[in-house]
Amino acid sequence: MTDFAVLRAPSQVLFGAGMAAAAGPLAAGYGRRAMVITDPRIAETEGFATVRTALGAAGLDVVVFTGAAVDVPVDAVDAAVALGGEREPDVIVAVGGGSVIDLAKVTALLLTHPGPLSAYYPVQSVPGPVLPLIALPTTAGTGSEATPVSVITDGATGMKVGVASPHLIPRHAVCDPLLTVGAPPTVTAHSGIDALSHAIEAYMAARETPSPELVLGRPQVGKNLLSDALALTATRAIAANLVRAVEDGGDIEARSGMLYGSLLAGIAFGNSGVSAAHALQFAVGAATHTSHGLGTGLLLPYVMEYNRPARPAELEALAEILGGDPVAAVHELGLRIGLPASLAEIGVEREDVRGLAEASVGIRRLIDNNPRPLDADALESILDAAWRGEPARLSSALA
Numbered sequence: 319m320t321d322f323a324v325l326r327a328p329s330q331v332l333f334g335a336g337m338a339a340a341a342g343p344l345a346a347g348y349g350r351r352a353m354v355i356t357d358p359r360i361a362e363t364e365g366f367a368t369v370r371t372a373l374g375a376a377g378l379d380v381v382v383f384t385g386a387a388v389d390v391p392v393d394a395v396d397a398a399v400a401l402g403g404e405r406e407p408d409v410i411v412a413v414g415g416g417s418v419i420d421l422a423k424v425t426a427l428l429l430t431h432p433g434p435l436s437a438y439y440p441v442q443s444v445p446g447p448v449l450p451l452i453a454l455p456t457t458a459g460t461g462s463e464a465t466p467v468s469v470i471t472d473g474a475t476g477m478k479v480g481v482a483s484p485h486l487i488p489r490h491a492v493c494d495p496l497l498t499v500g501a502p503p504t505v506t507a508h509s510g511i512d513a514l515s516h517a518i519e520a521y522m523a524a525r526e527t528p529s530p531e532l533v534l535g536r537p538q539v540g541k542n543l544l545s546d547a548l549a550l551t552a553t554r555a556i557a558a559n560l561v562r563a564v565e566d567g568g569d570i571e572a573r574s575g576m577l578y579g580s581l582l583a584g585i586a587f588g589n590s591g592v593s594a595a596h597a598l599q600f601a602v603g604a605a606t607h608t609s610h611g612l613g614t615g616l617l618l619p620y621v622m623e624y625n626r627p628a629r630p631a632e633l634e635a636l637a638e639i640l641g642g643d644p645v646a647a648v649h650e651l652g653l654r655i656g657l658p659a660s661l662a663e664i665g666v667e668r669e670d671v672r673g674l675a676e677a678s679v680g681i682r683r684l685i686d687n688n689p690r691p692l693d694a695d696a697l698e699s700i701l702d703a704a705w706r707g708e709p710a711r712l713s714s715a716l717a
């Protein structure tokens with residue numbers, strides 16, 4: 319293998335309990351006016367109050383937008399951009415989960431460059447830097463505090479779309495595990511297994527031939543030495559802490575381990591990209607109205623099984639971390655934290671499977687990043703095994 323590495327990440331990562339208070343002085347470094355973006359639930363939390371107080375103490379003139387919502391609907395984007403347009407902030411501070419941070423990314427974009435947002439759907443179309451963003455995640459998680467991607471809902475089609483550019487990477491990721499203690503068990507489980515999907519899909523991603531055209535032409539460039547190193551450490555942290563964090567939300571050590579794992583997984587896949595589990599989730603999530611993490615977590619072992627022939631060395635390294643066959647270990651971990659056992663269990667009918675495969679095959683950014691070629695038939699075989707809830711079935715079907 320040719321040595322190859324890419325690292326695009328926040329210019330500053332601050333991690334540790336109590337770190338949220340750093341948001342005030344950091345924001346004051348950009349000017350006098352700050353716009354805080356959050357959602358109605360987070361706005362009521364103690365962690366949010368800590369950030370709000372820190373911004374006030376740093377002398378900032380603060381406006382708070384609490385209208386973030388799951389999947390970043392177009393009206394939330396419009397409202398945030400309208401408020402930002404009135405107040406002309408020098409810096410944006412996002413306090414929340416993936417949807418909040420993703421909303422903050424596109425708000426920072428549209429307060430700097432003209433809309434419509436759809437002008438920025440093509441890869442590498444963001445023309446330059448956007449308003450500085452300080453991201454404080456409250457879930458572990460999407461890793462959005464460290465990635466170049468914002469997943470939003472397109473106003474015209476109602477479909478989820480990714481806007482991706484290195485310019486969208488938050489300037490600062492402030493990761494304070496105390497902000498994550500209030501996340502309910504289901505949110506902890508789904509966001510946590512999503513973080514594991516990021517780590518493992520990053521580690522098993524396609525490997526491209528390094529070139530200046532590749533690294534400058536795409537925000538996410540396939541697996542490489544740095545994404546591998548981060549993804550393995552992330553997998554270790556998540557595997558050691560996910561069950562604990564779900565079972566006891568007040569376990570600060572487990573919360574800290576999860577936030578660390580999701581941050582590293584975010585940096586890893588922010589550079590490498592993810593693949594089939596995420597592509598299939600777009601279709602499964604839209605059809606079943608289930609959460610992103612439920613879908614990626616449920617699908618992950620089946621995608622790993624399909625990719626087994628293409629990534630033997632990676633699966634061996636994962637086996638060492640997970641203490642046994644990694645496909646079985648990930649499947650069992652999902653069941654332990656309460657994921658449904660199959661697609662049938664979340665209401666998918668067997669006759670829907672072909673349509674879901676066909677809806678996913680066109681998501682080229684993710685499909686082309688899979689280590690083993692995928693067509694609609696291959697995606698259908700992955701979904702069929704997931705519909706039955708039997709990862710081993712896939713290996714016999716493919717043998």
Ligand SMILES: [Fe+2]
Pocket residue numbers: 460512513515516596610614
């Ligand atoms: Fe994800």
